[in-house]
Amino acid sequence: MSQPSTLPPAHSEEINVAFPANHVLLLTLNRPKSLNAMTPRMTADLERILDWFETESQLWVVIVTGAGRIFCAGADLKAWNDDQQRGDTNEQKRIAVDMHGFGSISRRQSIKPMIAAVVGGAYGGGMEILLNCDLVIASEGAKFALPEVKRGVVAVQGGIPRLARIAGHQLASEMLLLGRTIDAADAKTRFGFVNDVVPASKVLPVALATAAQIIANSPDAVQSTKECLLLAQRHADLQDVVTRHAGSVPSTRVYKGVNIKEGLKAFTEKRTPVWTNPAKL
Structure with a gap:
């Protein structure tokens, strides 16, 4: 198996980095006890690693998955609450200048394919991440939601326009205006942002098989x-x-x-x- 020509950037234990097949980078969000809720450190890790991935010519595809029972539960709401109670008013500016969005993925414009391997489901920012992936493999019974309006916030990291383009205005409104949770079957057949639904044990193998099909091409x-x-x-x-x-x-x-x-x-x-x-x- 060929390895990248350079080592990946230093990163914390919040991200696991692996090379499970030729030309494939596997990134695992690794805060399972916190349902892989995003932290500033995790975001910084992802940004450094993915910026490196963009320049590493031997890596052609990236798979993003999560450790434990949920792909990603979104933002750390407790930390967000602390910021709000302290009077943090700079969030709009930070969002506007951030080129890559939530987790350095939700608005990243990579010309290399990105595959989301989703076990359990994704919420909030986690959902915004997978909406910007090119292919999504989900486990049976996985749940998906953009519940921001229920918390007084907005899915501003790219989720709104991406879901509207994929599902259409009315279906997108079900998730965005109602904060409704849907399952993997609906995500595939009604909303159209999941490509394949498989048993949880098959999610990563199917994602790897999908990556292999991409790598078989120029x-x-x-x-x-x-x-x-x-x-x-x-x-x-x-x-x-x-x-x-x-x-x-x-x-x-x-x-x-x-x-x-x-x-x-x-x-x-x-x-x-x-x-x-x-x-x-």
């Missing part, structure tokens, strides 16, 4: 495709998206790189292609 083509998906979120006009994508750096890397030659040659020779790590952008 990493140049995958990352350029992800760039186009991100552009489609930002721009409504189809021609505008196509034009911007055609001129993008990831697109240039596809057509000027070695993997396009390998993919086409392997097709004509009726063999499996052997991909090369993408050139650094």
